[in-house]
Amino acid sequence: MIRVNNGLIRKRELTAIVIFLYVIQLMNTTPDTLFKFGKNAAWVLPIISFAVMLIPFLVLLYIVKKHDAGLVELVFSLLGKRIGSFVMFLFFLIIFSALMINSRNYTDVFNTMFYSKTPVPYLYVMLIGASFYIANRGLENIGRTAWILCPLYLFVTYILIFFILEDFSVERIYPIAGPGLDVLLKKGTTYSSIYGESILLFALYPFVHKFKDFRIGVLYGWIIGVASLAFFMVIYVSIFDFPAVQDIAYPFQQLTRMATLGTIGHLESIYLATWTVASAIHFSIYLYLAAFFLSKMLKLKEFEPLLLPIAGLCVLAGLISPNIFVGNALRETLIQTSTGILVLFPFILWGIDRFKGGKKANAG
Amino acid sequence: MRDKWLIILLPSLALLSGCWDKIELEERGYAVVLGLDKSEEDHMVDVTFQIENPQVGSTSQSVAQNEPPSDILTITATDIISAKELANSIVSREIDLSQLQTIIIGEEFARSDYFNNIIGSSVRDPEIRRKMMLIVSKEKASEFIHSNHSKLETRPHKYYSFMRDRWKDTGYVPLSDLNRYFQRTANALFLVIYASTEKEPEIRKSSDNYKAGQVPQEAGDPAQMIGSAVFQNGKMIGTLTGEETRYVLLLRKKSIANHYVDSFKDPIDNDRKISVRLLKEKKTTVKVDVEKANPEVRVHVPITVQVLSSPSLHNYAYTKERQRMLKEEIHEDLHAKIMQLIKKTQEEFGGEPFIWFQLARREFWTMDAYEDYDWQKKYRNADIQVELDITIESFGSQLKPPHVGRGD
Structure with missing residues (x-):
C-alpha cells in the first residue's frame, strides 16, 4: 500500500517503536538489576512493574482522549507556562540521563564481550552516531526502520531458545516466591519506571494518526516487551540456576556464547549484529524524545537542530562514569527517583483537570 | 577543499573501526x-x-x-x-x-x-x-x-x-x-x-x-x-x-544418557553373565517430602531391558517363568547396587549428585526457607527408597540360542 508521507505514524510503527524500547531490556543490564533483589523469582518483577505503571498510563490515556492533545500541550494548558517549562525540563532530564547511562552501559557490554581492545569512546561515538543518523530523519523514519526490522529482531531473539534447549530445566525457577512475596511486590513497584517511557511516549501523541492507533500501538508493544523480559528471565534462571545467575554480568550475551546449532558454535556473531542494530534504534528514540522535550522547554519551533548537541553532550557526559558498575548504580538511582515522578504525575494532571473542569462548569 | 577530505575521512572512520580488534587468521x-x-x-x-x-x-x-x-x-x-x-x-x-x-x-x-x-x-x-x-x-x-x-x-x-x-x-x-x-x-x-x-x-x-x-x-x-x-x-x-556414574544418571529426573549396555548374573548358570541393554524411555519420577524431620525421597525408575547376549546359551525368551527369573535377577542386582551407592553418597560424601535438590526446592515457598532448611545436611539422614520398574522388551535377533550339540 502506498501511503502519503504526512509525517504521522500508525499503529504498527508505534508498536515497533515500543518493541525496540522495551524488548531490548532483556539483552542489557536490566535482568542483572532485577536478579539482585528478585533472586530466582525475578521474572515476576517486570509483570508487577507493568501492572503498577499501567494505572497512571490509563489515567493519562483518559485525559489525553478527553482533550485530544499530546502530553506537552496538556502540561502547558493545565499547568501554565512556567510550571509547564519546568515539567518539560524534568522530563528532559529523566530521558536524557536514561539515554546517557544506558548507552554507556551498552558500550561497556560491547567493549567487554566483543571488542575488548577498541577504545570505549570510539565505540560510544559510533553507537550514538548511528542513533543520531536515524533520529535525525524524523519520527516517521524511526517508526518505519523499527517496523521493518522488528519481525527479524524478535525472530532472532526468540530462536535462541532452541539453541540452548539442552541445558534448559524449568524446575530451577522454584521456590516460586524467591525472596518472598512482599519483597517482590515492593521492588516491583520501586522499579516500575523500567517502563516509565510509556508515560513519556504520550508526547508523541500528536504524531500518531488516531487515538486508537496510539492506545493499541503502545499497549501491544508494551505487553510484548513485558512478556519477553519475563520469559527470558525464566530462561536465564533455568539455564544458569540460582545463585549462579546473580553473578553473571550479561546473561543474554553469555547465553549466545553457549548456544550451539548442532555442531555449529559461536552463534554470538549473529546476535552481536542484531543487537547493535536494535540498540541504535533504541537510542534514536531516546534522542528524539530528549530533543523534543528540550525544544518544548525552550519553546523552540523546531527541535531537529537540537539532536546533534544532545548526542554530543550524551557522549561527553556518558564518558565520565569510569565503568559499568558505577553506571549500574546510577541507573538504579535514576529508576527509583523517576518512578515516583512518573507514577504520580498523571494523577496530578488528572486532579488539576478535574479541578479546572469543575471551575469551568461552574463559570459556564 | 576541506569538504573533500571529510568525504574521504568519514567513511574510513566506519570502515576501519574493526581494526582495533582485528584477528589475522x-x-x-x-x-x-x-x-x-x-x-x-x-x-x-x-x-x-x-x-x-x-x-x-x-x-x-x-x-x-x-x-x-x-x-x-x-x-x-x-x-x-x-x-x-x-x-x-x-x-x-x-x-x-x-x-x-x-x-x-x-x-x-x-x-x-x-x-x-x-x-x-x-x-x-x-x-x-x-x-x-x-x-x-x-x-x-x-x-x-x-x-x-x-x-x-x-x-x-x-x-x-x-x-x-x-x-x-x-x-x-x-x-x-x-x-x-x-x-x-x-x-x-x-x-x-x-x-x-x-x-x-x-x-x-x-x-x-x-x-x-x-x-x-x-x-x-x-x-x-x-x-x-x-x-x-x-x-x-x-x-x-x-558403574556408579551410570546409576547416578539413572536416578536423575532428567538425564541425557538414556541407554547403555550392562551385564548381570545369569540366573540359571550363576558363573556366567547376561548382557542386556538398559533403556530409560520415560523420566524417572522423584518425590521429595521435606515435612518430616528427616526428608523422605521416593524414586521410581522405569527401565526397559533388551537382552543382547547370554553366553550360557539358556533360552530366556520362551517361558514366562524364565523371563520372571531374569527380571528378578536384574532387579535384585540393580537395586542392591543403587542402594549401596546412595549410602555411599550419604555417608562418605555427605551430599547428592542426583540433582534432587531441585525437587526439594520446589517444596519451599521462598529461597530463604530453602536455604535455612539446608538440604545437603538433611540429605545425609534422608530416608530414600528406590523402586525399579523393569520391563523386558526384546530378546535380540535370535529366536533361540544356536544348536551346537546341546539343544534346549
Whole structure:
C-alpha cells in the first residue's frame, strides 16, 4: 500500500517503536538489576512493574482522549507556562540521563564481550552516531526502520531458545516466591519506571494518526516487551540456576556464547549484529524524545537542530562514569527517583483537570 | 577543499573501526586443550596449552610436512589469562582460546582449595565459555595431555569432541561443563569426567565397575575415560566408578544418557553373565517430602531391558517363568547396587549428585526457607527408597540360542 508521507505514524510503527524500547531490556543490564533483589523469582518483577505503571498510563490515556492533545500541550494548558517549562525540563532530564547511562552501559557490554581492545569512546561515538543518523530523519523514519526490522529482531531473539534447549530445566525457577512475596511486590513497584517511557511516549501523541492507533500501538508493544523480559528471565534462571545467575554480568550475551546449532558454535556473531542494530534504534528514540522535550522547554519551533548537541553532550557526559558498575548504580538511582515522578504525575494532571473542569462548569 | 577530505575521512572512520580488534587468521594459534595443575609455588597454577597446528590435516599439509599436529607447553602463572600472555613469549602465534573446548584438571589441583579460585575467576574473561568440558585426570594434567595421542584422531580437538559424544552412549562418564559446575557447586555434588593415561589394570567380574586407568586394556589409545570425580563446594572430594556414574544418571529426573549396555548374573548358570541393554524411555519420577524431620525421597525408575547376549546359551525368551527369573535377577542386582551407592553418597560424601535438590526446592515457598532448611545436611539422614520398574522388551535377533550339540 502506498501511503502519503504526512509525517504521522500508525499503529504498527508505534508498536515497533515500543518493541525496540522495551524488548531490548532483556539483552542489557536490566535482568542483572532485577536478579539482585528478585533472586530466582525475578521474572515476576517486570509483570508487577507493568501492572503498577499501567494505572497512571490509563489515567493519562483518559485525559489525553478527553482533550485530544499530546502530553506537552496538556502540561502547558493545565499547568501554565512556567510550571509547564519546568515539567518539560524534568522530563528532559529523566530521558536524557536514561539515554546517557544506558548507552554507556551498552558500550561497556560491547567493549567487554566483543571488542575488548577498541577504545570505549570510539565505540560510544559510533553507537550514538548511528542513533543520531536515524533520529535525525524524523519520527516517521524511526517508526518505519523499527517496523521493518522488528519481525527479524524478535525472530532472532526468540530462536535462541532452541539453541540452548539442552541445558534448559524449568524446575530451577522454584521456590516460586524467591525472596518472598512482599519483597517482590515492593521492588516491583520501586522499579516500575523500567517502563516509565510509556508515560513519556504520550508526547508523541500528536504524531500518531488516531487515538486508537496510539492506545493499541503502545499497549501491544508494551505487553510484548513485558512478556519477553519475563520469559527470558525464566530462561536465564533455568539455564544458569540460582545463585549462579546473580553473578553473571550479561546473561543474554553469555547465553549466545553457549548456544550451539548442532555442531555449529559461536552463534554470538549473529546476535552481536542484531543487537547493535536494535540498540541504535533504541537510542534514536531516546534522542528524539530528549530533543523534543528540550525544544518544548525552550519553546523552540523546531527541535531537529537540537539532536546533534544532545548526542554530543550524551557522549561527553556518558564518558565520565569510569565503568559499568558505577553506571549500574546510577541507573538504579535514576529508576527509583523517576518512578515516583512518573507514577504520580498523571494523577496530578488528572486532579488539576478535574479541578479546572469543575471551575469551568461552574463559570459556564 | 576541506569538504573533500571529510568525504574521504568519514567513511574510513566506519570502515576501519574493526581494526582495533582485528584477528589475522594466519597469526592465530588455537589452543584446543587447556590443562591446570597445582604449582609448587603458593597461589600459582601450572597452565598447559595444547595448540593445534591448522596446517596438519588440511590441504596445505604438504607445506608443513615435518610439523606435528599440535604443540604443548606449560607455563606457571597466577591465572589462566596471565599464563596465556606469558605463553606468547614462547609461541610465535597469538594464543586464542575461542576454539577451546576442553579443560583438563589434574586431580591433585582439583583436590586443593585453590581450584575454585582459578575456575571462578577465569569466567570473567569472555573467551572462556561456559560450555567448556571439564575433565579431571588422575595424573598431572600436563602429563595427561603429553601422553594422550589418539591413533584414530590426528587432531586433538576432534578426539575430545568425539569422546564427549561417546558418554551419551555409554553413560560411564557424566556430562560436565563449566555451566554445570556453577549451577551445582553450591547445592549438590558435581560430577566431572574422570580420565587417566596411567594404567593399573584390575580385572573385575562386573563389566563396568572400573575407574579410569583400571580398565584391562592392551594396545590402543592411551587415555581411558570412565568414572567420575566428585566435587563438593568447589573442591574434589572423591571418585565414582563407571558403574556408579551410570546409576547416578539413572536416578536423575532428567538425564541425557538414556541407554547403555550392562551385564548381570545369569540366573540359571550363576558363573556366567547376561548382557542386556538398559533403556530409560520415560523420566524417572522423584518425590521429595521435606515435612518430616528427616526428608523422605521416593524414586521410581522405569527401565526397559533388551537382552543382547547370554553366553550360557539358556533360552530366556520362551517361558514366562524364565523371563520372571531374569527380571528378578536384574532387579535384585540393580537395586542392591543403587542402594549401596546412595549410602555411599550419604555417608562418605555427605551430599547428592542426583540433582534432587531441585525437587526439594520446589517444596519451599521462598529461597530463604530453602536455604535455612539446608538440604545437603538433611540429605545425609534422608530416608530414600528406590523402586525399579523393569520391563523386558526384546530378546535380540535370535529366536533361540544356536544348536551346537546341546539343544534346549
